[in-house]
Amino acid sequence: MSTSTMPSRPAPAELVDDGPGQRLYWAFADGWTIVRRGLTHYVRQPTNILWQLGFPIVSVLLFGYVFGSAMSVPGGGDYREFLMPGLFGMTMAMGFMNTAYAVVLDTTKGVTDRFRSMPMAPSAVVTGRGGGDLVGAVVDLFVLAMTALVVGWRSQAGILGTLAAFALFLFLRFALTWVGVWLGMLVPNEEAAGSLFAVAFPFAMISSVFVAPALMPSWLGTIALWNPVSSTVTAARELFGNPAALGDTWIEQNALLMSLVWPVIITAIFLPLAIRRFQRLSR
Amino acid sequence: MTHTAIVAEQLHKHYKEKRALDGFDLTVPQGMVYGLLGPNGAGKTTAVRILATLVRLDAGRALVAGYDVVEQPRQVRRSIGFTGQFAALDEVLTGRQNLRMFGRLFHLTPKQAARRADELLERFDLVEAAGKGVREYSGGMRRRLDLASSMILSPQILFLDEPTTGLDPRGRNEVWESVRSLVAGGTTVLLTTQYLDEADQLAERIAVIDHGRVIADDTPDALKTLIGGDRIEVVMKDAADVPVAVKVVARVATAEPEVDDTSRRVHAPVADRVAALTDVARTLQDDGIGVEDIGLRRPTLDEVFLRLTGHRVEEQPDEAGGAGEISSPDTSRGATR
Ligand SMILES: Nc1ncnc2c1ncn2[C@@H]1O[C@H](COP(=O)(O)OP(=O)(O)O)[C@@H](O)[C@H]1O
Ligand SMILES: [Mg+2]
Numbered sequence: 062m063s064t065s066t067m068p069s070r071p072a073p074a075e076l077v078d079d080g081p082g083q084r085l086y087w088a089f090a091d092g093w094t095i096v097r098r099g100l101t102h103y104v105r106q107p108t109n110i111l112w113q114l115g116f117p118i119v120s121v122l123l124f125g126y127v128f129g130s131a132m133s134v135p136g137g138g139d140y141r142e143f144l145m146p147g148l149f150g151m152t153m154a155m156g157f158m159n160t161a162y163a164v165v166l167d168t169t170k171g172v173t174d175r176f177r178s179m180p181m182a183p184s185a186v187v188t189g190r191g192g193g194d195l196v197g198a199v200v201d202l203f204v205l206a207m208t209a210l211v212v213g214w215r216s217q218a219g220i221l222g223t224l225a226a227f228a229l230f231l232f233l234r235f236a237l238t239w240v241g242v243w244l245g246m247l248v249p250n251e252e253a254a255g256s257l258f259a260v261a262f263p264f265a266m267i268s269s270v271f272v273a274p275a276l277m278p279s280w281l282g283t284i285a286l287w288n289p290v291s292s293t294v295t296a297a298r299e300l301f302g303n304p305a306a307l308g309d310t311w312i313e314q315n316a317l318l319m320s321l322v323w324p325v326i327i328t329a330i331f332l333p334l335a336i337r338r339f340q341r342l343s344r
Numbered sequence: 345m346t347h348t349a350i351v352a353e354q355l356h357k358h359y360k361e362k363r364a365l366d367g368f369d370l371t372v373p374q375g376m377v378y379g380l381l382g383p384n385g386a387g388k389t390t391a392v393r394i395l396a397t398l399v400r401l402d403a404g405r406a407l408v409a410g411y412d413v414v415e416q417p418r419q420v421r422r423s424i425g426f427t428g429q430f431a432a433l434d435e436v437l438t439g440r441q442n443l444r445m446f447g448r449l450f451h452l453t454p455k456q457a458a459r460r461a462d463e464l465l466e467r468f469d470l471v472e473a474a475g476k477g478v479r480e481y482s483g484g485m486r487r488r489l490d491l492a493s494s495m496i497l498s499p500q501i502l503f504l505d506e507p508t509t510g511l512d513p514r515g516r517n518e519v520w521e522s523v524r525s526l527v528a529g530g531t532t533v534l535l536t537t538q539y540l541d542e543a544d545q546l547a548e549r550i551a552v553i554d555h556g557r558v559i560a561d562d563t564p565d566a567l568k569t570l571i572g573g574d575r576i577e578v579v580m581k582d583a584a585d586v587p588v589a590v591k592v593v594a595r596v597a598t599a600e601p602e603v604d605d606t607s608r609r610v611h612a613p614v615a616d617r618v619a620a621l622t623d624v625a626r627t628l629q630d631d632g633i634g635v636e637d638i639g640l641r642r643p644t645l646d647e648v649f650l651r652l653t654g655h656r657v658e659e660q661p662d663e664a665g666g667a668g669e670i671s672s673p674d675t676s677r678g679a680t681r
Binding site: 091098105106171176177344 | 431
């Protein structure tokens with residue numbers, strides 16, 4: 062223990078009590094600090110990305126090569142071309158588990174409480190998480206797209222169409238962040254967060270990710286068609302110019318529209334739930 | 345500023361039927377360490393969390409640094425440091441990165457945050473570990489970093505919720521050292537503990553809390569006088585020697601010795617600990633009387649409670665407490681609410 066006396070109290074940049082402008086500024090600044098924290102996690106544990114992507118990458122090999130020859134795409138087209146956008150979508154769909162896990166760690170370790178005891182913008186705890194996870198999702202998509210390119214997947218669209226398709230994936234992931242935040246505050250501990258896999262797995266799988274819903278039993282196919290993941294994946298396939306196995310149901314014909322509507326609905330439901338849950342911490 | 349550091353009046357907080365706080369009153373003057381002593385479940389954490397603006401109170405009024413915790417939470421947050429029951433750190437980041445991040449969130453500029461982080465690392469003796477991930481830190485190091493994180497703005501008031509629970513004696517000493525030096529710098533500390541000796545070591549005043557209410561509030565010395573201070577304890581080899589021991593112990597004791605026949609134990613409060621111990625040991629040895637064990641024992645929280653309330657600290661189903669401590673940390677109720 063050094064015996065030097067305490068240096069004088071550093072003056073916080075925010076001196077006077079804040080007007081609305083100040084508050085807005087700090088909401089963004091604090092959110093950005095939390096996003097940077099998430100980025101530092103990636104830098105400090107780069108191999109984590111590979112762990113997180115282990116499942117989709119194994120799926121590329123398993124479904125692309127082992128089962129792939131037995132798979133057919135209704136309406137024709139190469140199965141691997143069909144599969145890759147599906148795997149992008151699957152990774153986005155399951156990403157909320159990472160969010161939930163990070164949130165539950167912060168809550169049980171008391172980091173969330175420390176944040177709440179500080180004069181920072183309370184909203185930053187939640188928005189920072191969303192921003193950080195979005196950056197993580199960009200990294201995920203980049204690594205997956207590289208893998209897909211290696212196994213021969215190509216986007217037939219121009220730069221704009223390709224970027225638009227990736228933006229749709231990120232939009233879905235962003236909306237699902239609030240599901241993750243909400244669940245992360247709902248579950249009691251890390252183990253329980255791990256068991257969320259039982260929710261994430263069917264959510265991602267009962268969709269058009271691996272198989273066209275037309276090939277499923279009709280009740281299951283209907284669920285798969287109306288799964289938000291399917292809308293995003295189908296819309297992306299169309300944008301990429303990949304085989305999309307497009308049926309003539311309304312939901313498939315309007316995949317692009319629905320790939321925008323679903324995330325809005327998800328956000329409208331789960332963002333308020335997440336905020337309420339956050340506020341309930343002070344009960 | 346001449347306000348009282350903390351004023352709590354008739355705080356009430358209940359969870360369903362359970363009354364966590366039930367008319368909790370506390371006044372903490374500036375610049376001292378104030379100990380909040382009580383068994384597991386007494387309401388210590390609830391009280392601290394209300395004062396740190398983390399939990400809303402049901403009724404009552406609390407001023408921290410002169411600000412109302414309900415009406416002016418932002419001002420309160422700017423005046424306090426909070427260290428919860430578990431070290432609240434980002435395990436992946438390094439010690440330095442943690443401090444810089446918290447510094448930014450306290451709205452220091454990047455430069456200020458970096459400089460402050462370095463000062464605190466030095467001050468809490470963490471310079472060597474600064475670049476290591478917190479995951480690799482020992483319990484004592486984590487606690488020190490945790491304390492450092494609460495000290496970024498040199499808060500007027502620091503809340504420490506069971507800062508040493510779960511630490512080994514070495515880690516405990518490290519934390520005690522840190523707390524002492526903080527107070528030397530003028531910080532007011534409100535510290536909760538389940539250990540009487542910890543409150544005794546650190547606190548200038550102690551409030552004893554039971555069932556969500558303060559049942560005694562005094563200096564450690566006064567509390568110890570109330571329950572009779574340190575005790576000498578002699579265990580005889582032979583039950584026949586117990587009456588002799590009682591006589592010998594009575595000569596140095598400040599109260600009638602108590603006898604436990606089954607364990608052949610004689611104990612009594614003493615004023616001058618060392619003189620009493622040497623006197624009794626020498627006398628018994630000179631008389632050739634077989635002693636199995638002899639020692640000084642500080643009063644336990646259990647004894648404080650017995651005196652104050654007439655009942656022992658209530659048994660908790662999940663506890664495994666030894667002498668001088670009441671139970672393992674109440675991990676069953678983490679911060680997951
Ligand atoms: N969030 C909560 N929900 C339900 N009961 C709670 C909650 N927090 C505390 N309690 C109860 O309130 C009482 C006081 O708890 P606490 O303040 O944690 O005591 P201490 O910190 O002294 O061990 C305990 O009986 C505890 O079970
Ligand atoms: Mg407690």
